[in-house]
Structure formats: C-alpha cells, structure tokens
Amino acid sequence: MTLAPLPSILIEPIVRVALLEDLGRAGDITTDAIVPSDGRARVSLVARQAGVVAGLDLALMAFRLIDPTLSSSVMRGDGSHVAPGEAIATLEGPARGLLTAERVALNFLCHMSGIATATAGVVEAVRGTKARVIDIRKTLPGLRTVQKYAVRAGGGVNHRFGLDDGVLIKDNHIAVAGGVRTAIERARAAVGHMVKVEIEVDTLEQLAEALSFDIDAVLLDNMDPEELRRAVALVDGRAITEASGGITPANAGAVAATGVDLLSMGWLTQSARALDIGLDHLS
Template sequence: MTPFPTIEPLPDLIVAPVVRAALAEDLGRAGDITAQACVPADARLTADFAARRGGVVSGLSCIRLALAELDPAATFHALAVDGHVVPAGTALARVSGNARAILTAERTALNLLGRMCGIATLTQDYVDAVAGTKARITDTRKTTPGLRALEKYAVRCGGGVNHRFGLDDAILIKDNHVAACGSVGEAVRRAKAFAGHLVKVEVEVDTLVQLQEALACDPDVIMLDNFSLADLREAVVITGGRVTLEASGGVTLETVRAIAETGVDVISVGALTHSAKVLDIGLDAVGE
C-alpha cells in the first residue's frame, strides 16, 4: 500500500460553486418538503458521515460547504484527512446544526463525497498495482462534466497524477488531428511552430513506424495507443529515454502491472474517473 500523500486541498472558490449548483438542483422550486413536513424548524441534529466500506478519503470540504450554504452557524469537524486510507465503519466527519439543514444537505454532500472517495480508492488500486516500477498512473479528460477539478483532485488523493486539465493547457495530437494534417510528422511540426515556450506537445501514435516519424520531430511526449506489450518494450528501446512515453488504451487492473514493467513512464487510465464505483458512505445521527 502506498504511503499517505500530502494533498493540497482544493480552494473553496472551486468547490463551492459545484456544491451550490448541486444543492439548487436538489432543492428545486419548493425546497425540501419532506424536512419541512416532518422536522420542526428549530430542531437540532448531530450526525456523522461514516464510511460503510473501506477506501481512500477525498472531498471532505463538500460536506462543510453544503452544510454552510443552508446553516451558516452549523459546526463541521473533520475526523479524517483527504488522501488517507480508512477502514469500513470510520466516521469521516461530524456535523451539528439545524436538523432541516443537515438533512437537506445530506444527499448533495454524500453524492460528491462518495464519488470522490471512489475515484481516489480506485486510483490507489492502480498505483499499488505498479509499485516498484517507474510508471506513474495518470487520469484523462474522461470526467463528469462540471466535476473535472474535483475528480482530478480525487485522483491526486489516490496517489495518481493529473494529465492535462483541458484543451488549453497542453497540445495533444490525436489520430484525427493526424488525419487532418496528413501525417504524424506534419502534425507535430505544426504544433511545435504554434506552441509557446511553456506549452508541451504530445502526439498519439498507433504503430512503431509512426513512433519513428514522431521521434524525428522531437515532441515532448509520445502516447502509445493500444500497443501490445512487445511493441511497448520495443518503443522503450527505440526512444532510449529521449522522450516521455505514455501508454494508453484499455488499461485495466489486470493488465496495468505488465504494461508498467515494459518501462514506459506514464500510464493513462480513463477508468479512474469514468468507471470508478462510488464509495458507500452514509449519514448517522448521533445521540445527545
């Protein structure tokens, strides 16, 4: 198991709008009519957000921000730390405040927290699977619309690293870009002529022939798309450390170790964000 990382929390400026939008979606036009009908307006509640299943913690600020939107006077006490592994039954946070506010914020907080913890947990599974190799596990842009910053933060909580965040922070030439340009070499040449001095250029190749063509144009990163293990090993020999090699395409927990052992530098895994199972977390009332 990987050691606990030190994770720089996401700024509230990034998380709060996501939480606010999720609450607005849930509240609809009339608010929480169940809480209004069943819970006295001045009722108080203390409750724990508890992990029903063990995993990696990520997204505790979502609880705090969801509750603060509905009860600014409520208290929030983190009982765990983002990036840490917890066993089943662990209380992650305790909240106290207006009962209606807590019950109304519950689903929004659990949806975001469970999603992020699930991504962090799956990421650590991949990171642990390649332990002892030089390969790093990275995510992709296959994220939930509107949740990219949170989901990529969850990847970091699980010990992974982030690929580009959007279309504007790195050039990534894919097969359709190559088709539009006519060749791998021409696409890379155009990209390097366009890029600023701080912008990296990555190109995806499908064959060892394309790899040789790309190498001649000196990109920063070459993505080896759906290469066989034998071709991955050959690509490592051909490049001789001159360029960062990223393996991608259909990577699973069953195959990632063998891919890492070929000597590639990075393995990108779309499943980290598009197929992670939500970590089961619940809200439990605490007796006074």
C-alpha cells in the first residue's frame, strides 16, 4: 500500500516551531558571518546506516521555509529502504539557506527514520503471522502526528491518536468506577456508535469477566506467550486482541505466534534510536 504523505498544513507548524527555536533572536550568526550572501551550494542527504526513510517532507520543508528558492530532487522517498551511502535527496541553491536549515531538517529526518526502521524490524519479525504492529500514545509532546506517521512508513499501523478517538478502559478507570461492568456500561452509554471500546486486562479471570459485556477489543497486558494463547482461545474471535508490555524484536515473533491480532509497543515512538543520516557537500 502506498504511503500517503501528511498534508503540508499539518507539518508546517511543527517545522516552523523547530526553526524558530533554532534561529533564536538573531538568526544563524555563524553562517551569516562566514558564507557570502551570494554563495551557492549543492548538497545530498545521505544514509550512513541501512534503514527506512521517514520525515523527508519535513526535512525539505525546513529548507524551503528558510529559503523558498532552494530546489530539491528526491531519490528515496518515505517508506523506502536505504543502504549505507545511498542518497535520499539532493538540494541546490543559496548556501546560507542550506546550512541554516541543516540541523532542523536532519533532526526530523533522523528521528522519524529511526522510528520507521525500528517498526520495520518488528514487522519483519512477525511476518507470516496475522499480527500487526502498532504504536500507542507514548509520543514526544507536539510530535505525535509525525511520529505515528513514521510508524506507518515502517509498515506498522496506528492505535488511537488521542483521548478523544477511542475508549481504552485501563486499570485505574476500573478502580475508580468500582468494577469492569460499571466502567464498560458507562463508556457505552456515553459514546457514539462509531467509537470503539477496548478494555485492559491483566489476568484470564479479568478477561472472562470483560467478555461478558459489550466490548470491541481487549488489551492483554504483560502476559507471557502461554497466557496469551489461552487468552486468544478464550476470546475466540469475539473481540480484537492486543498484546502489550515488554515486546521487543527478539520476542515479537513468539508473541505473534500466539494468535493475537495486534502487538503494541510504546518504545517505537518514545525511544527508538535515530537513523544516522548526514548532509554531504557536493559542490
């Protein structure tokens, strides 16, 4: 499936804030002092590691916001696998603009490509099963839209984007409500017919109780593979099953083999390692 790019209206405010943070109160005093105003350059964004590209649109927007006259040519777009030394895109134009936007552009590109690469690794680990790899809401403030986009670039899919687009009843909700039944009934009574209701369970006993009510999905939290197999059998197709907690590329295959529908991981967006991408001067 072709990866749909994020609309410019969504990403421009994010890139603009990052540039304003970097430019501070006086702009790029280093580049303005050293590089002639009429100097021109041609540069290339180059992968230093193998991985999956994500965030190229944000990187290119950073350059364009600094200098709209800069031109670019894309070799490997978002969702593409790249090898070490492979060029992702080239840019040409006023040298000051290229150097001033460089760090912000690379921050987005390296961070998002790291998320996409990590996601792709887990997707590969569960290949051959029905399980899909998903993110959660453990995202950096202000970057949720682009981090979740990066998960899609790596072959994953998205969980809810916020508190307003899906009900997820967690242990603290159950505790405050006074029980599973009350929590589910109150949720169902409050939301519209388009809103899904998911409930988190820690034990098979909790799962059995939850299945006696009207739910769409169950989050099976921190269960080992044997518990997950028993949980999937107990659900028997009556709800979507999501495994969460402690899932890594090393154990993702074993978790997926239990028959769960979804594997969710907060670390994909919260702490995935950036992909090393650099800006090489060509001329």
